[in-house]
Amino acid sequence: MKPKTMSTKFIQEKLNLISNQNADDRPTIVAYGLMNAGKSFLLNMLTQHIEEEFFKTNDIRETAEIKKFESEKYVYLDTPGLDANKADDTQAQFGASQADVVLFMHQPQGELEANEVKFLKELKQSFGCYAESNIILVLSKIEKEEQAKIDQIEDRIKAQCVQEIGFSPKVFQVSNKRYQAGIIKHKDALVAQSHINSLIEHLDLIASNSGKVRAQRSLTEVETLLQMIESKEQLLKSKRKNLKDGISLAFSIFNDQIDSLNGFLEESASKYRNI
């Protein structure tokens, strides 16, 4: 994550956030992706808000801020759609910076778009060696397409991840609608076909390393912050030196005049003694 400003206030806030993040042992799961990719819907299913939604869903842009839900095991964050506007992107990036696990949602309209690839690259960099385990690609709304097409899209986005981003994340095909309908109507088959429970199991599996992941990512962030602040420190020291040198220069004529004055006093005294 690249902060927009280098003020000490901003850096202090980031530091406080990192400290606080590492104080809570619960893994943070963040849903990330383009607008209407199904992030809020998935989070409602994962947090068992089946009939009454906690995370607002709609066809129009609903999520403009990061919304948080805390369960006993996890903290869930819903982020604004990446492509809504710049402010939303910043919010989304902020959310991803807090993530121990990222659910990167993609609708099965086709391959990954350019801005999705861009964000995935940033995420991968942020997660370092934990990128493949802790960034999960979620193909949502699979009920809308034929299975063959879904599989084709999955293959394509996997290839894109390898070729354009340089990693091979795990991909889950999910249907929030099937899960919701299955739970409400008590239809186990629908629930099974949603693959939501498989995703939940996988999340439980990787949650065990979340502490290390978080610490590693935090270390990287702290290193970056340290570099930033040292750079700022150098800049300020240089500015201070210039100002002080300016004062020295401004008084250089004065110093010369006092030297001359001292010389005048000595010379006058010497001549006076010889009169």
Add this chain to the structure above:
Amino acid sequence: MAIPWLIGIAAVAVAAALASDDDNSSSSSSSNDREREARRREEAERERTENERKNKLQAAHKNFAMHGERIGSDVAQSLQGWIEVNFQQSPAFSVKLNSRGYKIENAVSSEQSISTLLPSSDLQFKEIHDNLKIYSDIYNVKMKQGVKLIEVGKEIETIESELQKIRQLKAEMRKLYSYLSTKV
């Protein structure tokens, strides 16, 4: 017949002797006159020399004071904008020459007030600080920061405050880094 001749010779001898005495006493009185004249001339010469010396000394004092005054004024000019100089007396130049050299009369500078102009602890400004003290001692001036020095001072203060925050942040970061390193 020899006696008159002897008398004559004696008379001549006496006359000659008398004439010699006369010569001696007139050269002695001239000599005294010359000596007196010489002493008088010497005395006059001493007096003239002394007067000349006194005049030179007076001129030296006068030129010294004038030149010193001008230097003080020139210095005040060069400090304009940076240091505000207020002369407390006229003439301001308070140094007097004497047989041992010179003396600053009634030096009343305050070390405390000079240290408020520039940070005396900063080695970079030591020479300026010392010279301001000399100037203050010699010219009995009151000084305070000029507009330019106030502005620059504020900028430096802001930077120092920011650097202080940065030092604190770095300490926090190092502590957090150590803690996180134990968790990976």
